[in-house]
Amino acid sequence: EGRVIRRLVCLTERVEDLIAEFDRRVTLGIELDDDASVNDPEDDRMYRSYKKLATWCPSVRKLVHSVVEDSELSCIYSKLNRGADGARANDTTRLKVTVASWLMQDTPPPNPVIHGQSKIGRGFNNDATGRLICPVDYDWSDPVVQQGIRDYHPDYRVTAYSWPTFLYKDERYDPLNPIEGLFKGKLLLKTFKYIFTSPTSAELDDQEQISPAVLSTQGRPSQRRIDGERRTRCDLRFALSSTGSWRIIDDEFNHQEFYDNIVDFLELAATSDVAKEVEDLLLWWNRKVFGRKYASVYRPQRTEQLSVARCSGRR
Numbered sequence: 001e002g003r004v005i006r007r008l009v010c011l012t013e014r015v016e017d018l019i020a021e022f023d024r025r026v027t028l029g030i031e032l033d034d035d036a037s038v039n040d041p042e043d044d045r046m047y048r049s050y051k052k053l054a055t056w057c058p059s060v061r062k063l064v065h066s067v068v069e070d071s072e073l074s075c076i077y078s079k080l081n082r083g084a085d086g087a088r089a090n091d092t093t094r095l096k097v098t099v100a101s102w103l104m105q106d107t108p109p110p111n112p113v114i115h116g117q118s119k120i121g122r123g124f125n126n127d128a129t130g131r132l133i134c135p136v137d138y139d140w141s142d143p144v145v146q147q148g149i150r151d152y153h154p155d156y157r158v159t160a161y162s163w164p165t166f167l168y169k170d171e172r173y174d175p176l177n178p179i180e181g182l183f184k185g186k187l188l189l190k191t192f193k194y195i196f197t198s199p200t201s202a203e204l205d206d207q208e209q210i211s212p213a214v215l216s217t218q219g220r221p222s223q224r225r226i227d228g229e230r231r232t233r234c235d236l237r238f239a240l241s242s243t244g245s246w247r248i249i250d251d252e253f254n255h256q257e258f259y260d261n262i263v264d265f266l267e268l269a270a271t272s273d274v275a276k277e278v279e280d281l282l283l284w285w286n287r288k289v290f291g292r293k294y295a296s297v298y299r300p301q302r303t304e305q306l307s308v309a310r311c312s313g314r315r
Helices: 002-008 015-028 041-056 058-063 070-104 127-133 143-150 186-196 221-240 255-267 272-290 292-298 307-313
Strands: none
Touching: 002 041, 002 070, 002 221, 015 041, 015 058, 015 070, 041 058, 041 255, 058 070, 070 186, 070 221, 127 221, 186 221, 186 272, 221 255, 255 272, 272 292
16 A cells, blocks of 8 residues: 555655644644645645545555554554555666667667666766756757756756756747646656556557546546656656666755645646646646546536536526
8 A cells, every 4th residue: 555655645755754744733723624724834745745645545544543552553654654665666667677768769769878777878968868857947959058067067057946858748848938838748648657557558649448447446537647747757857867776866956846846836826827727737637648538537527507407407
């Protein structure tokens, strides 16, 4: 059960810390369903992660409402955390090989060659991977930019406060319309399918045969999309980098901040216009992953507004 945590709940937090935040709110009498909290933003972020944990791990819901000895609690937490970290290790290991294979199918193929079993020669050491993880605020085609990034020049810092190019459709970013194409990158979609549906589905351009039930019997499809997509972005960014083993901070790029920025964009829309953009984005993802014929599952009709309901209301 713990394997779902790194995929759908949070990037790094431990189970006991998420439950501790729930307990703190109960003790202080803080309204548990109030998302407009006056708490510290990090506490609010932790509690939102707890609510996802309770959704995706049914045993946690039972655990917080039962009396359990400390030693037994420690054992349960340890098992869940091991499952969570094990799933991440498995995903990153498989993607290291798979992403290299995808990139080597390009025409012309990357030069130097990207080897599946090694991270050496990736990241900004290779034009193919460097272009994909380059912040959209810089122009990777400019040799000055490439050299500045590789030399760690302060004018070309690579941090989580710039979106990597691979997040955008066709790798195109418009500074006048920065949301256009965001989170619609082709490689990003393939990575999500590879992890959450099947390796075979990742090779298909249009998905018509997979049912939303393939992922889980719990939660809404749109919630599965939003929870899974943000982890996928971190996994792909790591697979493209030259970092040999998973770590939160890669040079100046902080994966936790990257993850949090994605979560905030998807879950804490600043305006109604951005909220509509996010809703449209989730519809795009559902159609790409599940195909058009399952629309009734991930975007149910508002039947109360349709003709049958209107006629019934006039009786």
